[in-house]
Amino acid sequence: MYIYLPIALTSVSLWLVVGLGLLVGLLSGLFGVGGGFLMTPLLMMIGIPPTVAAATDANQIVAASASGTLAHWRLGNVDFKMGLMLLVGGFTGGALGVHVIKVLRATGGADFLIKMTYVIMLGVVGAFMFFESLNALKKQKATASMSEAELKAAEEKKQAKAAKKGMLSALPFQMYFEKSGVTHSAILPIGLGIFVGVLAAIMGVGGGFLMVPVMIYLLRMPMHVVVGTSLFQIMFTCVEVTFLQAYQNHTVDIVLAILLLLGSTIGAQIGTKLGKKLKGDQLKILLAIIVLAVTVKMILGLILEPSLLLAHGGGH
Amino acid sequence: MTQLKRIFRYIKLVPVIFALAMFISGQAMALTCKVTPGTIPISLGYHGTKVTISGDGLDANDLIIQIHSPPGEEHLKYKGKAGGIFWMKLGTMTFENVPGVYLVYSTQDTHKLLSPETCKELSIGFDALKKKAVIKSDLKDLDRDRWLKEYMKFKEEEHVYLEKTGVIKIDPASHAYTAEIDWPFEAPPGEYNVEVFAIQNGKVVDKAEAKLKDMRVGVEELLSHMAFEKPALYGIIALVVAIVAGFGVGMVFKGGGGH
Secondary structure: OEEEEOOOOEEEEHHHHHHHHHHHHHHHHHHOOOOHHHHHHHHHHOOOOHHHHHHHHHHHHHHHHHHHHHHHHHOOOOOHHHHHHHHHHHHHHHHHHHHHHHHHHHHOOHHHHHHHHHHHHHHHHHHHHHHHHHHHHHHHHHHHOOOHHHHHHHHHHHHHHHHOOHHHHOOOOEEEEOOOOEEEEOHHHHHHHHHHHHHHHHHOOOOHHHHHHHHHHHOOOOHHHHHHHHHHHHHHHHHHHHHHHHHHHOOOOHHHHHHHHHHHHHHHHHHHHHHHHOOHHHHHHHHHHHHHHHHHHHHHHHHOOOOOOEEOOOOO | OHHHHHHHHHHHHHHHHHHHHHHHHHHHOOOOOEEEOOEEEEOOOOOOEEEEEEEOOOOOOEEEEEEEOOEEEEEEEEEEEEOOOEEEEEEEEEEEEEEOOEEEEEOOOHHHHOOHHHHHHHOOOHHHHHHHOEEEEOOOOOOHHHHHHHHHHHHHHOOOEEEEEOOEEEEOOOOEEEEEEEEOOOOOOEEEEEEEEEEEOOEEEEEEEEEEEEEEOHHHHHHHHHHHHOHHHHHHHHHHHHHHHHHHHHHHOHHHOOO
């Protein structure tokens, strides 16, 4: 069964698009990422023009993240206070990043920067998460066989490490984030939000795959709260992007978005339930493998000669 | 004698009658072209369609049918090696005086039927298009032939450029022809020219033309109109649909526990 897309001006298999939505929604619910870094290239592979693929993807992420946010909120996994701070930073950083890209496009070399940022960020984040989770899983096994004295020594070591973050605790506007069980200066999530916002705008994605590691490793939030809070933040970012793309560029294909969200909203719910059954480190290692696979694919795309030397503008 | 004069008068009329008969028969033998359907409706379930091009009055052994949109320009990105290592989009390339859609069907390869000069003069075949196309780019030392070849390859991959033989059926007894073609869904909505050339001994001996329309109808037309004419409303609807769908499915899966 085929459906003609009024803005993409192409015909696609209904089941293929719904299936893609289901797959990416599943990842969204599992890991708290919007899936833009995965969905946009997949849509381009089935013949959707790059500009329409990126804009419509943002529209379907609104649905998947709304569905995921609701599911995580019911489970008590959304830190609204932290989410709002990251959102303020994200919006500011997004605007800054769009400006940076505008300047770079005028001077040339924007495509090079975008591709390189993509490969480096995906590679670094993926590799870091992979080895960190692998170590954590190994430690869990070792802890299970440790004596009481050894456990006490390890705990003291951990406390000494925590005391080192004195510089961050010296920052003003310290506040307690009840849901995450952490204390940080408000400057930290806003600043990190700006940083991710700038990178996300340069790379043309929602930034979930960057925000998740930032929350885990820099804000020290528990994995399950990270997922819910990330989805909450992504939902608002994509609302802004969808409206601007529809209003300024006319590139949102509502029919394609509906087909994708049919799959992604259900996938997000299944992903959330599945995520409850997996341990935090197992989730992290799975996400790391996906991120690394996308990085390898991108590197191959960069070094192997493409079959076509002409392409439409836009996209990655 | 009077009777002989009358007969002679009738005999004088014979060439006139013969010439008239020839003229009438000549008129009936003119090549015709009919496109069915003349208008292709693009509805929600559209995935391309079959189009039949037929006609009669064919007094030749070979035929070329070409369907094309009016010549225009297309802006594309060209890829190359950045720093001698990475393949990526390096700049813009504009192709001018090229049709967006160009489909050619013939009884034999066009270059076997017509000389390159005739093809160029009548704009028939890929080679003729290449000769008329203009490329503008920021690329230094532009290899025109190479990039035109790349352009044709790009358009063929998109299924909007095609050169094909074996589709046209000719019935010499009735001087009729038929071609059933697969109209690609990738062809954008618009009006297309259908041209039929009758070829005999390397020359075009007759020509017929028709129009083919490809237009959005129903929901497709409504959404397209809204996206371009009322973009704010379109954007809000897209968001409302997404949020309602997201929360709606969330409600259906309510058994998740929690608060």
